[in-house]
Amino acid sequence: MATLELRGIRKSFGDVHVLHGIDLQVAEGEFIVIVGASGCGKSTLLRIVAGLETATEGRVLIGGVDVTRLEPKDRDIAMVFQNYALYPHMSVFDNMAYGLRIRGLPRAEIEQRVRRTAEMLGLGELLRRKPRELSGGQRQRVAMGRAIVREPKLFLFDEPLSNLDAKLRVQMRAEIKRLQRRLGVTSLYVTHDQVEAMTLGDRLVVMNGGRAEQVATPMEVWREPANMYVAGFIGAPAMNFLHGRLCSEGNAVDLRAGCAIALAAPPAGVKDAEVTVGIRPEHVRIVGNGTVGAIPLKVDLVEPLGAESLIHGILPSGEGLTVRASDCSPFAGTTLPVVLPAEHLHLFGEDGRRLRLAHARSATARVRAGA
Amino acid sequence: MHGPVATTKGEAIARAEEAAERADALRQRADWLTHAILILGVALFALPIWIVLMGSTHDVATISRGEVPLLPGPYAIENYVAAWTEGSARTTRVPVSAMMLNSFVMAILIAVGKIAISILSAYAVVFFSFPGRMLAFWAIFITLMLPVEVRIFPTFKVVSDLGMINTYAGLIVPLIASATATLLFRQFFLTIPDELVEAAKIDGAGPMRFFQDVVVPLSVTNMAALFVILFVYGWNQYLWPLLITTTGDVETIVIGIVRMIGSEADTDWHLVMATTVLALLPPVAVVILMQRWFVKGLVETEK
Numbered sequence: 001m002a003t004l005e006l007r008g009i010r011k012s013f014g015d016v017h018v019l020h021g022i023d024l025q026v027a028e029g030e031f032i033v034i035v036g037a038s039g040c041g042k043s044t045l046l047r048i049v050a051g052l053e054t055a056t057e058g059r060v061l062i063g064g065v066d067v068t069r070l071e072p073k074d075r076d077i078a079m080v081f082q083n084y085a086l087y088p089h090m091s092v093f094d095n096m097a098y099g100l101r102i103r104g105l106p107r108a109e110i111e112q113r114v115r116r117t118a119e120m121l122g123l124g125e126l127l128r129r130k131p132r133e134l135s136g137g138q139r140q141r142v143a144m145g146r147a148i149v150r151e152p153k154l155f156l157f158d159e160p161l162s163n164l165d166a167k168l169r170v171q172m173r174a175e176i177k178r179l180q181r182r183l184g185v186t187s188l189y190v191t192h193d194q195v196e197a198m199t200l201g202d203r204l205v206v207m208n209g210g211r212a213e214q215v216a217t218p219m220e221v222w223r224e225p226a227n228m229y230v231a232g233f234i235g236a237p238a239m240n241f242l243h244g245r246l247c248s249e250g251n252a253v254d255l256r257a258g259c260a261i262a263l264a265a266p267p268a269g270v271k272d273a274e275v276t277v278g279i280r281p282e283h284v285r286i287v288g289n290g291t292v293g294a295i296p297l298k299v300d301l302v303e304p305l306g307a308e309s310l311i312h313g314i315l316p317s318g319e320g321l322t323v324r325a326s327d328c329s330p331f332a333g334t335t336l337p338v339v340l341p342a343e344h345l346h347l348f349g350e351d352g353r354r355l356r357l358a359h360a361r362s363a364t365a366r367v368r369a370g371a
Numbered sequence: 372m373h374g375p376v377a378t379t380k381g382e383a384i385a386r387a388e389e390a391a392e393r394a395d396a397l398r399q400r401a402d403w404l405t406h407a408i409l410i411l412g413v414a415l416f417a418l419p420i421w422i423v424l425m426g427s428t429h430d431v432a433t434i435s436r437g438e439v440p441l442l443p444g445p446y447a448i449e450n451y452v453a454a455w456t457e458g459s460a461r462t463t464r465v466p467v468s469a470m471m472l473n474s475f476v477m478a479i480l481i482a483v484g485k486i487a488i489s490i491l492s493a494y495a496v497v498f499f500s501f502p503g504r505m506l507a508f509w510a511i512f513i514t515l516m517l518p519v520e521v522r523i524f525p526t527f528k529v530v531s532d533l534g535m536i537n538t539y540a541g542l543i544v545p546l547i548a549s550a551t552a553t554l555l556f557r558q559f560f561l562t563i564p565d566e567l568v569e570a571a572k573i574d575g576a577g578p579m580r581f582f583q584d585v586v587v588p589l590s591v592t593n594m595a596a597l598f599v600i601l602f603v604y605g606w607n608q609y610l611w612p613l614l615i616t617t618t619g620d621v622e623t624i625v626i627g628i629v630r631m632i633g634s635e636a637d638t639d640w641h642l643v644m645a646t647t648v649l650a651l652l653p654p655v656a657v658v659i660l661m662q663r664w665f666v667k668g669l670v671e672t673e674k
Contacts, residue, residue, distance in 0.1 A: 052569050073575035085566035089588040098584070099574035146570075 002063030002153035002186055003028050004049070009058035011044055018044050020210045021058070029184040031177075033201030035191055037233070041210040042190045043158060049188060050156050051075050062153055078147035079156040083163060084139045086131040092118070092142050093127040096149045117149040120179075137168045144176070148183065155180070155187040161196065173199060194234050198222070206230045228276060228352040237281050237310060239346070240321050244277040246270060246347075253277060253347070255340075257315040259295050264342045267355035275355065278346035281310065281324040285339045294337035297321055299330050311336070420651075427451070427644035434640040446641065454645040458627070467646050470627040475653060477542050477612070477623060478605035482598050484547040490590065493556035494582055498568065508557075515550040519611055527614055541615050542623075546608065552597055559593050560586070595664035603654045624650045 004026040011019040018041045026032050034042045047053040049060055051072035059068045067075045078099075086095050093114055100110045118124050121141045131139055140160065147155055160176070161169045177200055180187050191197055197204050198218040206214045206221060206229075214226040225231035231239045243256040250271035252262045287294050297313035300320075308326040313336065315321055323338060330336055347355040422441070426434055429444035458466040495501075496508045519526065526545050535541030563586070571581045612623045622630075628650065631643050658665070 050569075050573065052572065072569075072573045077573065079570070079573050081566040081570060083564060083566055085564065085570040087567065087570075087585055089585075098576075102575040102580065146574075 003061075004154060004186055004188065005061040005064075006045075006049070007059045007061070009045065009048060009060070010056050011041070011048060011053070012056050018210050019048075019055075022212050024205060024212070024215065026186055026188070029186055031180050031187045031189065031200060031202045032205060033189045033191060033197040033203075034205045034207060035194060035197035035201075035233075036207035038192055040207040042192075042207050045207070046156055046158055046188060046190045049154070050077055050079050075154075076152050077154040077156055078150045078152040079158065080143045080147050080160045082159040084131070084143040086139060086142055086146075088131055091128050091130060092123060092134070092145075095131070095142055096146045099146065099150050113149050113151075114145075117145045120148070121145050136164050137172065140164060140172060144179070148179070153186065155185050155189075157187065157189040157191075159191055160189075161191070162193070169196075176200065194236065198234070204234075206233060208233075224354065225278075225346065226354055228278070228348045231278050231346055231348070231354075235280055237322050237324065239278045239280050240284070241348075242277045242279070242315070242319055242321070243317070244275050246273050246275050248272045253345070255295075255317075257295050257317040257319060257321075259293055259340075261293075261340060261342050261345065263345070263347075263357075265357040267347055267357055270349065270355055274350055276348040276352075277340075278348060279340050279344055281322040283341060283344035284321065284323040285341060286323065286325055286328050287337050287339050289337055291337055291339065294339050297323070297336045297338045299332050299334050299336055301332060302329060304329060423644050423647050427641060427648050429641060431639055431641045434644075450641050450645040451649070454642045454649065458631070458642070458646075465622055465627060467624065467627065467649055470622055470624040471649065471653070473621050474606055474623040474625065474650075476539060477608070478602045478653070480539070480543045481546050481605035481608075482601035484543065485549040485552050485601050486594055486597055488547060489549050489552035490556050490587075490594070493553050493560055494586060496553075497557055497560040498578070498581075511550050511553050513550075514548065515554075519546060523610065523614070530615065536615055537618055537621055539621060542612060542621055546605070546611060549601075552601070555597065556590065556593065559590065563589065592664055592667045595661050595667075599658055599661050599665045602657050606654050 004024070006022055006024040009019055009022040010017070022045060024032070034045060036042045044053060048055045051067070051070060051074075055068065059066055061067065062075060062077070087098065090098065096114045096117065097110050100113065105113075114127070115124070118127055121144060123138070123141055123145060126134065126138060126142075131142065134142065140163075143160065157176075161172055164172060173196055176189075189196075189200060191200075201218055203215060203217055204221050205212050208229045214221055214230045216224075216226075221230060221234050225234060225239075228241065232241070244253045245256075246253055246267070247260075248271055249266075251266040252260050253275060254260045255277060295315060297311075297315060299311055299313045301312040303310040303312070308324055309329045311323040311325060311328070311330065313321055313323070321338070323336075328336075347357075349355050422439060425440045425443055427450055428447040429440050430446050430450075433440060433444065454467045456466050456468065458470075492507075492511060496504060496511070530536065530541045530545060533541075535544070567585065568581070571585055576584060607625060608623070609625050609629075612621075612626050613629070616622045616626060624646070628643060628646055631646065632638050
């Protein structure tokens with residue numbers, strides 16, 4: 001168990017700059033998920049922490065010790081790879097024991113540690129099998145076991161669930177979370193799947209184009225995304241973005257779609273400016289015909305999900321809007337009146353950054369009171 | 372719509388049955404044809420070997436008369452004992468047993484040496500980045516274009532200057548470096564996923580540890596397949612041993628057979644044939660013994 005600190009990590013491959021200065025402080029036992037689309041540099045960052053890649057600039061500290069120039073084996077870390085990277089010719093036992101043997105642990109202790117870890121992961125019966133005789137989920141467990149048995153200071157996970165089928169992925173996700181809680185080892189987990197990120201992480205690092213766009217708890221990221229990228233990336237289906245204009249007093253926003261919404265709390269220091277209004281599909285309300293302030297949504301496509309439906313439609317301004325509704329399943333071609341509740345709006349300035357609301361707290365308070 | 376359209380259901384069924392019968396007949400004819408071609412092919416390859424095998428069981432007179440015996444004769448044991456212990460005394464003084472031993476030593480050492488050298492050079496070229504890596508790779512690659520036959524005179528000069536004529540070393544060393552085997556191992560190593568290398572690094576395995584614990588065990592089937600190919604290659608070497616062996620000490624079986632065939636009248640054809648059969652046995656034995664590994668090594672893709 002140890003802390004991890006990244007200071008100004010930059011990485012370039014020739015002229016291609018992959019990471020533009022990443023700073024991160026990870027507390028002992030914390031589970032950090034690095035999430036981003038492919039090519040955002042998240043795997044490179046993980047590999048720099050592992051020592052498989054060297055940073056062009058910046059420092060990596062594990063447990064307060066500068067390990068920037070150390071080899072992977074001297075960093076006391078363990079890594080779980082996307083394709084598991086099990087040694088195909090070794091049995092499950094040998095796969096787990098290999099790192100311990102190289103470290104010269106006594107045979108009896110290796111035996112004991114491997115058995116204990118295998119029991120914990122439900123691999124006790126499989127110790128003599130070869131990786132090719134295992135199912136995907138079992139291989140995944142062996143890869144986890146190989147990391148756990150080492151009792152490292154840091155766990156690194158590189159998209160460990162993306163080769164599993166959907167059902168198994170959900171199951172293993174919960175298992176990883178439980179294991180990490182139980183062992184309390186500081187962990188860094190890379191994924192492109194925002195659901196995995198939300199469910200697993202104590203904190204998320206949302207990355208885009210080699211930068212950390214936001215570092216916060218999952219709920220913070222969801223409730224108050226720092227910018228449009230984060231807002232669009234976290235949450236499924238993605239947040240709707242609409243054009244709007246803040247009025248000269250700054251306390252109301254005129255939507256291009258044809259309605260004005262009085263804001264619960266005006267953004268600090270911004271007036272009379274073009275803004276982007278974001279609203280999550282689950283927050284759009286479908287109202288009765290003739291409701292004051294409602295916008296007509298022309299339904300284009302309905303995707304039933306069982307408990308709820310996704311309604312894709314077009315606003316009078318030509319902008320698309322997705323609504324997630326649990327009790328409404330209209331036919332395509334009909335028109336639905338919808339209302340965008342002021343307390344659920346996210347405002348983004350022209351640079352894409354979130355506009356801080358002057359009384360953010362009171363706004364949330366009012367929402368709670370209203371609900 | 373193409374073709375006639377069935378008007379009633381019964382008609383359609385009748386037509387389908389007819390088509391099925393025609394297809395069956397066609398399939399049967401195709402089976403016959405396939406077998407005929409295969410049998411012809413087998414006969415073409417097997418007949419010379421059969422003639423040799425039968426020839427080795429007759430006495431010298433039968434063959435000298437120009438007969439081609441297709442049935443076994445009564446002299447099998449005598450002929451083989453004579454070949455094994457004495458050889459064809461008139462033309463070469465070395466018994467087949469000694470020549471077989473020479474061939475065996477040469478083939479084994481060539482195969483093992485080639486595998487050892489090429490697996491190490493492929494390991495270096497694939498897993499390490501060092502200055503001149505691509506140069507090294509291309510240098511190895513280019514030697515593919517220079518087989519022994521092409522560089523035979525300079526090689527002979529070097530070997531004779533080093534005093535290695537009529538020695539095992541002279542026979543074997545010049546044949547050991549192998550671009551083909553190096554390229555084969557390189558292609559195989561390139562299929563080892565990077566993650567495996569990285570997992571080993573994190574587990575703390577150094578380069579030699581990784582080679583010994585991961586690369587070599589994974590290459591076993593490839594090595595076996597190569598061993599079979601290279602053993603046969605070494606066993607069948609003709610031109611180089613012909614140049615480098617001037618006395619009987621290190622003479623190989625292939626050269627021995629050639630030396631046995633003197634002039635038409637002088638040749639002990641029954642012994643030549645017996646020797647040929649004996650010369651066939653070790654490569655056949657290697658192929659049969661290692662067949663399972665050999666096929667696995669050539670077809671295995673799963674890792």
